[in-house]
Amino acid sequence: MPIEARRSDDGQTLTIRVEGRFDFSTHQAFRDAYEHSDPAVTRYVVDLSDTTYLDSSALGMLLLLRDHAGGDSACISVENCNSDVRRILAISNFEQLFSIR
Amino acid sequence: MKVLIAEDSDSDRLILSAFVRKLGHEVFEASDGIEAVALFADVQPDIVLLDALMPRMDGMEAARQIKALAGEQLVPLIFLSSLSDASELARCLEAGGDDFLVKPYNRVILEAKINAFNRMRTMHRVLSAQRDQIRRQNETMVEEQKVARRVFDNVAHTGCLNADNIRHHASPLSVFNGDVLFAADRPGGGTLIFLGDFTGHGLPAAIGAMPVAEIFYGMAFKGFSAADILREINRKLRIILPPGMFCCGAMLDADFKLGQLRTWNGGLPDGWLVRADGERTVIASKHLPLGVHPPEQFSASMTVLPVVPGDQVIVMTDGFPESSNEQGQQFGEAGVRQVLDQLQPGETPFHALMAHIRQFTGKPEAADDLTLCALEIIHQEQYQAQNDRPPESALFGPVDWHCVYEVRERTLADFNPLPLLLHICMEVPGLRRKSGEVYTLLSELYNNALEHGVLELPSEWKASPDGFGHYYQERKRRLTETGGHYIRFSLSHQPTATGGQLQVVCEDSGKGFDFARYFEKVSEMQLPSGPRYAGRGLEMLKRMARQLRVHGRGNHVELVYDWETTETNDGVEPGHNETLRIADD
Numbered sequence: 001m002p003i004e005a006r007r008s009d010d011g012q013t014l015t016i017r018v019e020g021r022f023d024f025s026t027h028q029a030f031r032d033a034y035e036h037s038d039p040a041v042t043r044y045v046v047d048l049s050d051t052t053y054l055d056s057s058a059l060g061m062l063l064l065l066r067d068h069a070g071g072d073s074a075c076i077s078v079e080n081c082n083s084d085v086r087r088i089l090a091i092s093n094f095e096q097l098f099s100i101r
Numbered sequence: 102m103k104v105l106i107a108e109d110s111d112s113d114r115l116i117l118s119a120f121v122r123k124l125g126h127e128v129f130e131a132s133d134g135i136e137a138v139a140l141f142a143d144v145q146p147d148i149v150l151l152d153a154l155m156p157r158m159d160g161m162e163a164a165r166q167i168k169a170l171a172g173e174q175l176v177p178l179i180f181l182s183s184l185s186d187a188s189e190l191a192r193c194l195e196a197g198g199d200d201f202l203v204k205p206y207n208r209v210i211l212e213a214k215i216n217a218f219n220r221m222r223t224m225h226r227v228l229s230a231q232r233d234q235i236r237r238q239n240e241t242m243v244e245e246q247k248v249a250r251r252v253f254d255n256v257a258h259t260g261c262l263n264a265d266n267i268r269h270h271a272s273p274l275s276v277f278n279g280d281v282l283f284a285a286d287r288p289g290g291g292t293l294i295f296l297g298d299f300t301g302h303g304l305p306a307a308i309g310a311m312p313v314a315e316i317f318y319g320m321a322f323k324g325f326s327a328a329d330i331l332r333e334i335n336r337k338l339r340i341i342l343p344p345g346m347f348c349c350g351a352m353l354d355a356d357f358k359l360g361q362l363r364t365w366n367g368g369l370p371d372g373w374l375v376r377a378d379g380e381r382t383v384i385a386s387k388h389l390p391l392g393v394h395p396p397e398q399f400s401a402s403m404t405v406l407p408v409v410p411g412d413q414v415i416v417m418t419d420g421f422p423e424s425s426n427e428q429g430q431q432f433g434e435a436g437v438r439q440v441l442d443q444l445q446p447g448e449t450p451f452h453a454l455m456a457h458i459r460q461f462t463g464k465p466e467a468a469d470d471l472t473l474c475a476l477e478i479i480h481q482e483q484y485q486a487q488n489d490r491p492p493e494s495a496l497f498g499p500v501d502w503h504c505v506y507e508v509r510e511r512t513l514a515d516f517n518p519l520p521l522l523l524h525i526c527m528e529v530p531g532l533r534r535k536s537g538e539v540y541t542l543l544s545e546l547y548n549n550a551l552e553h554g555v556l557e558l559p560s561e562w563k564a565s566p567d568g569f570g571h572y573y574q575e576r577k578r579r580l581t582e583t584g585g586h587y588i589r590f591s592l593s594h595q596p597t598a599t600g601g602q603l604q605v606v607c608e609d610s611g612k613g614f615d616f617a618r619y620f621e622k623v624s625e626m627q628l629p630s631g632p633r634y635a636g637r638g639l640e641m642l643k644r645m646a647r648q649l650r651v652h653g654r655g656n657h658v659e660l661v662y663d664w665e666t667t668e669t670n671d672g673v674e675p676g677h678n679e680t681l682r683i684a685d686d
Contacts, residue, residue, distance in 0.1 A: 019402070021540075023544060024548070024573060024576075027569070027570075027573050028570075028573070031566075031569075031570070049363070049402065049403055049404070049405045050328065050401075050402050050403065052326065052328075052536075052537070052540075053536075053537055053540040053541065053544070054537070054541070055540075055541055055544040055545060055548065055638075056541075056545055056548075056637040056638035056641055057548065057638075059637050060563060060569065060637065061569075064566050064569060067566065068566070079405070080361075080405035082326070082356075082537070083356065083358070083359055083537075084535075084536065084537020084538060084540075085537060086359070087537065087538065088537060088538070088541055088641065091641055091644045091645060092637060092640075092641060101407075
């Protein structure tokens with residue numbers, strides 16, 4: 001499974017884990033992972049531990065998630081990026097939009 | 102058989118000798134203890150019949166001396182005695198006698214005893230010979246293992262195990278216990294450690310360890326990720342190991358610059374991340390060992406932990422918690438936790454654990470069936486100083502080449518050429534650690550050519566979440582109509598003084614786009630509406646490449662990407678590149 005979503009025990013945090021390449025091919029699965037989630041979810045974690053590559057459509061998908069989660073008031077952290085992925089997020093100035101850890 | 106008869110009574114001796122001779126044995130006669138001992142040394146009889154009471158030296162003393170002379174050989178010694186006192190007879194046996202015969206002799210019993218002791222003597226000789234053979238074979242095996250170990254060491258060299266920030270304990274012949282420990286510097290900076298424990302011992306474990314060493318060092322050198330290396334080790338072991346044999350293992354991938362530790366544990370005891378303040382995080386086994394699952398079921402998913410300099414990471418094979426003391430109690434994983442709980446300030450977990458296991462087992466050398474390894478997280482600068490050596494040369498492997506790859510017609514719909522193109526680029530030594538950027542460059546060019554060029558999908562559609570979905574539905578539909586189209590990649594690479602230069606030209610059969618207007622439009626869009634879902638690709642290319650040119654009608658994009666073997670500054674440096682927005686022809 002390239003995309004895996006998991007709710008925290010208190011139901012408030014949704015963690016979406018992306019495995020391998022994060023590009024347009026994962027678009028539908030990524031959207032499904034959060035679109036039908038419980039309204040109790042207030043915090044999102046995109047776990048990129050197992051993500052090897054990322055392209056610009058993935059950046060678009062992250063922004064879609066951000067808007068879904070409330071735009072500027074969204075609470076989303078992008079976690080465990082490898083150095084390549086981190087660089088691409090940095091090039092696009094995504095630190096300004098997400099908490100990248 | 103040679104039988105020695107020691108008896109001071111001439112008549113008794115004659116009778117006994119005659120009888121034994123009649124049974125078919127060769128007889129040697131002595132009339133007292135001293136004679137008996139001398140004759141024993143001289144003729145080396147197989148059985149001794151010894152009178153307990155004799156002049157000059159009695160049977161007890163003679164028995165002691167004869168047993169001493171016989172050494173490891175079993176020479177049955179039967180006392181002849183007219184004594185009937187039980188304690189006297191017992192004394193005969195204590196002196197080294199194996200049995201006794203009470204006078205007057207019963208011939209039937211004498212014959213039976215001689216035969217019985219002969220059987221025992223034969224059995225003893227066979228066992229001794231077998232023991233000697235086992236001893237010789239074991240000596241040969243140990244010698245062969247030493248030689249094999251040298252061969253193994255040449256394949257599985259110590260890597261960077263001797264670095265100042267790595268401490269380890271492993272028996273010199275640990276590979277024959279099934280334990281392997283490898284460490285390598287990452288080309289991009291950082292340290293990779295693999296600790297493995299094969300089921301079984303000896304030759305099968307050692308043979309299985311060889312390809313693991315080759316895969317680990319080969320792939321680590323080329324800059325493959327820890328997950329890729331684990332997948333390859335699993336794939337290989339799954340093929341070569343018989344069912345029931347596998348390799349428990351743990352991988353540690355430390356990136357000192359990012360302050361990140363990636364861990365994977367499949368079947369080894371809990372490892373530990375011990376913070377400088379004593380707080381710790383368990384690195385528990387979450388996966389099946391290597392070589393069990395087929396590749397499609399294998400999970401190389403790694404756990405990521407933030408780390409700071411001074412943190413210590415500990416991994417061990419099960420030999421450590423399973424070490425037992427003289428009472429047969431095991432040290433246990435609880436023992437490990439206890440040691441870590443009671444860590445004194447300034448004491449490293451490695452030294453504390455080794456000191457406790459030595460004390461616990463009472464063996465100063467600790468057991469040879471355990472491997473323990475500790476990695477200390479250090480500052481990036483410290484790591485670089487420690488690894489003060491010339492940068493990896495870009496001279497080995499393909500560095501100067503050109504290739505053209507054109508995807509046409511239906512293949513545009515069925516085949517994603519990006520992994521193949523990435524693979525070609527990654528053969529350039531040193532470029533692999535830039536694989537993320539190279540992938541992004543290639544995929545942006547390809548997706549632009551395919552989606553906007555060939556399929557003519559407008560990126561404006563991606564302005565809303567629904568539009569985003571619609572865009573990809575339409576992409577799928579239009580991919581069925583790729584007749585007459587192509588996308589052509591021309592890749593060139595050449596070495597430079599500090600690294601290399603990759604030139605990528607991507608042409609497509611589409612109508613192109615008004616790139617001058619496009620860049621204007623993009624900068625307009627950005628101002629009022631904040632972040633956009635699309636239109637980010639070309640901008641990313643501009644910032645990563647040194648040069649980006651758009652030729653012709655906009656369906657011919659050329660970019661030049663410079664990369665350096667030594668990491669200088671990873672910060673984004675906008676404005677450092679010379680991007681041309683206007684076509685030159």
